[in-house]
Amino acid sequence: MKATRKTCKAILIIVLLASVSAARLAADEVLDANEVPVAEITLAEDGTQLAVQPEAALDLSAAEGQTPDGFKPFSIFTNLSRMIFNADFLTRLINVALTILTGIILISLTITILKRLAHRRLDPRSSALIIKIIQYSGIALIAMNALKAAQVDLSPLLGAAGIVGIALGFAAQTSVSNFISGFFLVSEKAFTVGDIVTIDTMTGVVFSIDTLSIKLRAFDNRLIRIPNETLIKSNMINLTRFPIRRLNITMTVPYDTDIEKAKAILLDIAAKHPTVLLHPEPFFMIQGFSNEGISLFIGVWFSHTDWEPTNNGMHFSIKQRFDEAGIRFAYPTFNLNHTQSTEQLLAEQAGAQNAGRQTDMG
């Protein structure tokens, strides 16, 4: 609305200036009608201009504070006025002014309505983007209509604009790609400001979603800028999209472990942990057999705001309770089988080597 007011003022000033100029023109025309000479110009034989000023004109100019050479200060302005501010020009000017004014009012109205609608239905970023697009398109339309109203031939301008557009298109290929990718990202609604996301190897809180990129605030307080084009091609994990998450803990215990006992301990830890949700219930599973031992899995659900206490608390409790229960964690193990035949073979080999050495010495 502020912009509209300013534009209205500007248009009013232009119209006022035009009116003043028109009035001045009218006054000059009256002066011409009275046939009062301003200056008489004659040509000398050699072609140079000679100005012969009548007495009356000199006196008049002296009285009005004009220069002694007889030129009135407003004479150039007057001539310009004659050339420019004629009736046709005024009509065009008023047309242009009206076109601009109408256009601005229409755009302002559209934007006001859109803002109200978007405030209720869209996220701030989408609404700002849509409003900007409408604003710039509107301004372009007004400019084109104003030029048309001024009877300016747009064909050469459009031709030039086309060439410039192609050049700009090549130059701004990446930016345009990012801009368009931004649209798709916004429409997907996969994340919003404040969500915690992992993009490729980077994890952070979405700090801002901008026209060309998104910014993440990493947990060590680094700002990471990811172009929208890169983001749209990458795998993205939103860690806070849903109210709860599951913490997956995998551990390997030796083959001699009592699995039923380990399961009971794990479920008891989960049941007693204050940030672990009672529903959905914790999930226990034997994941498989490996070289080291039996892989156990427990998944516990938690509110995504409780990640740190749940993760640390669960790991701490599992280590403590397993130690208390005498359950060990498996680590890479190699079994060496020691047999009599092997011993004999080694002894024979050693004997043969010794005999060889003695022969060499002899």
Added chain:
Amino acid sequence: MKASLPHNNTEMTWSTWGLPEGISPGTTRKHVIGETEIHTALDHAGDGTVLLMYARPSSETATGLPLPDFSDPVWLRTYTGKERRYALLPAYPDLPLCIRLQQAFILPPMSTIQGWLHSYVHAEIHINDDRIASFPLKPLYKTLYGTTTSGILCAAINGKFLTADEPDYRLAESDPSTIAHPVRIKNAGNEAVSIQELCVHGSQLSIFQWQKHLFSERILFTFGQSRVRMSIEGLPHRSKDLLTLAEPLVSGEDKVIDRSIEVFRALTRMQA
């Protein structure tokens, strides 16, 4: 300063208290509420006074565990200014309370059942009507009410649905943090429903006191085809003698609007 054993033991009373002045330095006033005790003490800061607050299970005192030193950050500290009193008041937990019934039952279609539910309150310390501190009196576990993609996080407790005219007064006497909810459950659907848990939104309820017992308004749970709705039906019995200790934080209409906006935001991923 080192905190010593309590100077005076007080019975649980939801009321206003003068600052613990006149107690020998380093000792505390103890409010015993069920299995929890809340200690308050005074410290001086220039011309003003600072109220210190700390809560712990009564079992720790029973085992002879000393109180932490006053310089320990576990003590909450608040500058009282010129105010010489504080209020100890009950409050509902911030999360909705999901009461998991020990004995689930089936409610036939178009039928209604009436009875009582019991849940627990927090203790809050207020100065000049401002909430200064909140202490849970029971360890509350969290649970999800609904689906993993759009459910609501609740505090969970186990409880009974008591089909009687009067609440379980013995329960309230043995544990003063207990609050009784008069409840009516209605199955408005065409199919029988299994009532396993009921979710109480404390932010919409008041807390009333009658003698030593705490009550809320009468609650109606309506089971529809796809959802359960909690609404308030009115005051509990003995409404003449009730003392209001806490008023609802939000009205039912506000809650509905909040919830609708929440759902809308969840659906559209719109920012707050």
